[in-house]
Amino acid sequence: MTAQFDYAYAGTSIRVRCAETSLLEWLNEFLAPWFDIEGRADHDVLIEGNLDPGEYDRMLARGPAKDGGNLDWFSLDGHFESHPRWESDGGGFLCHDEKRRVFYSFDPEERVGGFVAEADRASVRIGLLRLVRELATAHALARGLIHIHGSAFARNGRGVVIIGAKTAGKTSLLINALGTGEVDFLTNDRLFIDAADVAENGVGGRDAAIVGIGMPTIVNSRVGCLEMFPRQRELLRGTPYHRDLSRRECREGIRAKIRNETRWPPSLSPAQFCEVLGVKAIRHAQLTSIVFPVISRDIETFALEALDESVATEEIYAGVFRSATPQKIPEVFRNVSRESIPDESRVRRAARTLARNLNCYRCLLGPEAYRDISLSREFVRQITSG
Numbered sequence: 001m002t003a004q005f006d007y008a009y010a011g012t013s014i015r016v017r018c019a020e021t022s023l024l025e026w027l028n029e030f031l032a033p034w035f036d037i038e039g040r041a042d043h044d045v046l047i048e049g050n051l052d053p054g055e056y057d058r059m060l061a062r063g064p065a066k067d068g069g070n071l072d073w074f075s076l077d078g079h080f081e082s083h084p085r086w087e088s089d090g091g092g093f094l095c096h097d098e099k100r101r102v103f104y105s106f107d108p109e110e111r112v113g114g115f116v117a118e119a120d121r122a123s124v125r126i127g128l129l130r131l132v133r134e135l136a137t138a139h140a141l142a143r144g145l146i147h148i149h150g151s152a153f154a155r156n157g158r159g160v161v162i163i164g165a166k167t168a169g170k171t172s173l174l175i176n177a178l179g180t181g182e183v184d185f186l187t188n189d190r191l192f193i194d195a196a197d198v199a200e201n202g203v204g205g206r207d208a209a210i211v212g213i214g215m216p217t218i219v220n221s222r223v224g225c226l227e228m229f230p231r232q233r234e235l236l237r238g239t240p241y242h243r244d245l246s247r248r249e250c251r252e253g254i255r256a257k258i259r260n261e262t263r264w265p266p267s268l269s270p271a272q273f274c275e276v277l278g279v280k281a282i283r284h285a286q287l288t289s290i291v292f293p294v295i296s297r298d299i300e301t302f303a304l305e306a307l308d309e310s311v312a313t314e315e316i317y318a319g320v321f322r323s324a325t326p327q328k329i330p331e332v333f334r335n336v337s338r339e340s341i342p343d344e345s346r347v348r349r350a351a352r353t354l355a356r357n358l359n360c361y362r363c364l365l366g367p368e369a370y371r372d373i374s375l376s377r378e379f380v381r382q383i384t385s386g
Contacts, residue, residue, distance in 0.1 A: 006043055007132055008036040010140035010192065010213070014132055015040075018049030020120045023128065026246045030129060030269045033283045034187075034214045035136070045135050045336065048114040049128065056118045059103050060096070062087040071095045072330035073104060074130045075137065077149055078322060080330050093332045102127045108335040122244035133215065138333040145192040145213070146350050147321040152186035152212050152285070153177045155384040159186060159212045159285030161193070162293060163319035169293035169365050172225045175232055175277075176370050180377045184282045185274050187214035190321060193287065195350060198357050210357060213284045218243050219273040221265045228370050232277060236265055241272035289359040289383050290316065299366040301375055304382060309352070312360035316351040359383075 003024055004017040018024055028037050065085040071093055072080035083095035083104070092107025100123035106113035113131060117124045141147060150163040151174040160177075162170045177183050194211045226233040240250045243266075250272075274281045292307070292315050307315065361383070370376065 006038050006040045007031055007136075008038060008040075009034065009136040010143055010145060012045070012136065012139035013040055013043045014045045014047065014135050015043035016047045016049065016128070016132065018051070020049065020051055022246070022249065023049070023051075023120050023125060025248070026125055026244075027128060027132070029246050029271050031132070031216055032271070033281055034216050035132075044139075045111045045113065047128070047131055047135075048112070050114065050116045051119055051124070052116065053118040056101070056103065056116050059086070059116055062089075064096075065094075071332055073097075073332055074134060075321070075329060097123075097127060100124065100127050104131065106131075106332050106336075108333070111336065125244060133217075134330065134333055135336060137215070138329050138336045140192045140213075141329060143194075144196065144346075144350075145194050146347065146354070148191050148193055148316075148319055149189070149321040150191065150319055151188050152191050152214065153183040154186055154282060154285035155183045155380055157285055158288040158384040160383050161191065161212055161287060161290045163290060163315065164293050167295075169295055169363075171221060172228060172370070173291070173293050173363065173365070175221070175225065175229050176376050177380050178277055178279050179229060179232060180373060180380050181278075182377060182380055184280045184285075185270070186212060186282055186285055187216070188219050188270065188273070189217040190215040193350075193354065195353055195357070198353055210287045210354065211284050212287045214282075216270045219268045219270055223265060226265055233265075235276050236268075239266060239268070239272070239276045241266065241268055241276065243267045243269050243272070247272060247275070287358055289361060290354065291361050291363045291383060293363045293365055296364040296366055299364050300368045301366050301371070302369045302379055303364045303366075305362040305364065307355075307360040307362055309355045312355035313348070313352045315360070316354050317348055320347060320351070 002017055002019045003021050004015055005024055005028060007014045065087050069085050070082035071085050072082050073095060074081040083097050086094045086096045088094040092105060094105045096103055101117060102124055103116040115127060150161050151170050152159055152161045153174060162173050164170045174188060178185060192213045192215060194213060198210060241247060242250060270281060
């Protein structure tokens with residue numbers, strides 16, 4: 001029996017249809033609450049899943065397309081993930097993900113995509129997640145939302161975005177805030193910022209709504225980061241959860257789909273991460289502040305330095321999620337929306353709008369920044385006070 005769900009994000013609805021109900025159960029858990037999961041009379045895009053070893057072998061036998069080459073399919077930070085173009089008997093794009101043993105297809109004219117694989121495995125699940133996320137991203141960008149590489153949390157509905165390069169302290173600052181018991185989890189790696197209520201010249205002022213919308217991604221923590229948080233480290237060490245399984249499958253001991261069960265620290269879905277740490281996940285929040293963490297030996301605990309508009313604009317622009325260039329998406333999905341994706345000049349203007357209408361701080365983190373809960377609570381209250 002075929003099951004289907006509709007996943008709504010940024011004004012678009014993506015219908016996923018597949019006979020493997022455990023795969024959709026896992027996807028539902030991974031995407032909520034950031035995607036509204038609902039049954040609708042219509043949808044914008046359809047993804048059909050086919051877990052059939054015979055069909056997979058038949059497609060494999062066709063071989064690569066005669067004109068060869070690769071297709072960009074998935075957006076990663078700093079580059080696209082590409083796969084060989086495959087011989088197709090229909091319209092649109094078809095590629096073969098050799099590592100995951102999955103075929104992906106998408107026809108932008110018909111707005112229909114799909115995947116073919118031998119069975120429900122972890123690699124298939126992650127591939128489906130990426131398909132849904134890429135389609136949602138294309139629509140969000142076309143609506144003019146700004147794609148940010150950063151983490152975020154909210155206190156009493158007031159959101160804080162953390163932007164920084166790798167090892168700058170984004171994850172540690174997020175875990176530190178979550179450990180106070182006063183904040184909700186918004187995202188760990190990607191989010192969209194919607195500043196539609198604020199004119200590009202900043203007329204909206206600080207009372208205008210600038211909203212951060214989380215985009216679910218796998219939650220990974222570094223060993224060095226967790227050494228600073230003994231309580232959270234022990235909670236994660238004791239978890240039975242794994243990103244490739246739903247929480248039900250983990251509790252029932254269904255482990256066959258897992259690729260790397262012994263990985264430390266564990267790799268979790270956002271829902272699993274939030275349950276383990278005892279925090280609430282929220283879909284969006286009205287933003288108050290943007291923080292740029294910097295590890296420093298010049299102070300003992302932490303210090304907040306307000307940034308002027310020009311410096312904050314450049315810092316925000318540098319934090320835009322980049323695959324090849326800011327706001328770009330893979331070739332396969334470029335025509336999925338009827339709207340045009342903002343060019344770099346519009347992205348830079350949007351960065352200036354955010355800098356003008358949000359509190360922007362450089363957060364210096366000293367060696368004792370996370371030494372006790374009172375300091376952490378003081379930081380959270382300062383940064384969300386407005």
